[in-house]
Amino acid sequence: MLRHLRRSDAAGFSGLLERHFPEENRLLGMRPAEFEHIVHRAFRWDFRLIVGLLRLFGRRIFELFVVEVDDHIAATAFVVYLPKAGYIGTVMVDDPYRRRGYAAKVVTACIENAGRAGRPYAILDVLTTNDPARRLYEKLGFRELQVGRFYVREMGPSDARFSAAPDGANIRAFHRRDAQELVRIAMGALRPDVAEVTPVEAGDFTSADFAAQVLLSETEAWVIGPPGRPRGFVRATASPAMAAANLTCPVLDPTVSEGDAQQLVERALGWVQARGAPRVVTEIKGAPPRAEATLRAAGFVPSIELRTLYRGTAG
Numbered sequence: 001m002l003r004h005l006r007r008s009d010a011a012g013f014s015g016l017l018e019r020h021f022p023e024e025n026r027l028l029g030m031r032p033a034e035f036e037h038i039v040h041r042a043f044r045w046d047f048r049l050i051v052g053l054l055r056l057f058g059r060r061i062f063e064l065f066v067v068e069v070d071d072h073i074a075a076t077a078f079v080v081y082l083p084k085a086g087y088i089g090t091v092m093v094d095d096p097y098r099r100r101g102y103a104a105k106v107v108t109a110c111i112e113n114a115g116r117a118g119r120p121y122a123i124l125d126v127l128t129t130n131d132p133a134r135r136l137y138e139k140l141g142f143r144e145l146q147v148g149r150f151y152v153r154e155m156g157p158s159d160a161r162f163s164a165a166p167d168g169a170n171i172r173a174f175h176r177r178d179a180q181e182l183v184r185i186a187m188g189a190l191r192p193d194v195a196e197v198t199p200v201e202a203g204d205f206t207s208a209d210f211a212a213q214v215l216l217s218e219t220e221a222w223v224i225g226p227p228g229r230p231r232g233f234v235r236a237t238a239s240p241a242m243a244a245a246n247l248t249c250p251v252l253d254p255t256v257s258e259g260d261a262q263q264l265v266e267r268a269l270g271w272v273q274a275r276g277a278p279r280v281v282t283e284i285k286g287a288p289p290r291a292e293a294t295l296r297a298a299g300f301v302p303s304i305e306l307r308t309l310y311r312g313t314a315g
């Protein structure tokens with residue numbers, strides 16, 4: 001039976017995640033008990049009310065499906081509604097239920113729902129080394145959009161300098177009115193086919209607070225440049241569900257000096273250090289050479305490679 005995730009599924013769902021995403025869990029340092037607590041909390045009445053109201057106004061945020069077999073969660077997948085695409089994630093099938101078509105079933109449900117929600121595309125990320133999943137998606141008609149990679153930076157005692165990092169003259173806190181200009185800079189760096197499927201929108205910069213509230217995480221963002229005329233952006237997030245903190249891939253206008261770019265990233269690393277995270281993870285897609293060089297210079301090293309795949313939701 002295909003249905004939505006329920007509050008009572010939290011423990012089973014978290015257990016499946018722990019067993020079936022070992023590489024990502026090692027990288028991110030997943031904390032199952034905290035994760036389970038967050039899933040429970042996401043079913044709280046006030047969050048349900050907001051999600052319900054948004055749906056009433058035609059704005060769907062996400063759906064999480066499970067396939068239940070004999071009172072057991074056999075398969076799961078979520079779909080998050082981005083402007084042009086349904087982003088599909090946590091596709092997993094528990095061992096005893098594999099090769100029975102459950103993954104195909106739950107992914108197809110996500111694609112169909114994305115289509116019904118008016119999204120012309122479905123997209124997802126898969127590790128390059130994950131042959132079974134790549135075969136599954138190929139069979140379902142997905143094609144490659146771009147290659148990405150996680151970058152990791154271990155935080156250590158020698159990083160004490162970050163805690164004293166001053167407010168650089170050019171670095172300041174992000175403000176909502178910076179969003180439009182950042183959209184322009186970020187879109188300018190995308191290949192046209194990538195921009196068609198995953199366009200950047202103001203909400204990518206401004207809506208992190210609601211997500212952080214649901215996920216019980218802390219988040220903060222910084223920019224380079226005067227108010228309303230930002231030239232660079234980065235956001236850091238720390239969640240109790242994971243040991244590793246997250247940095248967004250820095251958005252950098254070509255006019256930004258390498259010194260300013262470094263200060264921006266160091267500012268975020270200082271914030272991460274103050275929260276005691278042992279590691280920071282960021283994901284770079286489509287290999288923008290500028291951001292990659294800046295992250296490497298700040299001590300990040302390449303880790304797992306992944307591929308973003310896409311297909312149309314019609315037919």
Ligand SMILES: CC(C)(COP(=O)(O)OP(=O)(O)OC[C@H]1O[C@@H](n2cnc3c(N)ncnc32)[C@H](O)[C@@H]1OP(=O)(O)O)[C@@H](O)C(=O)NCCC(=O)NCCS
Pocket residue numbers: 020021090091092093094097098099100101102103104105125126127130131132133135136137139
């Ligand atoms: C990948 C995964 C979701 C597949 O689940 P599944 O229910 O076994 O997949 P399905 O039965 O729906 O398979 C549909 C098709 O995918 C392909 N496929 C699935 N598993 C495969 C495997 N181990 N080897 C080769 N092809 C495979 C086949 O083409 C299959 O069709 P067929 O059985 O008629 O040959 C499952 O192995 C899993 O949970 N893995 C761990 C978590 C994970 O990696 N998730 C993907 C994250 S992107």
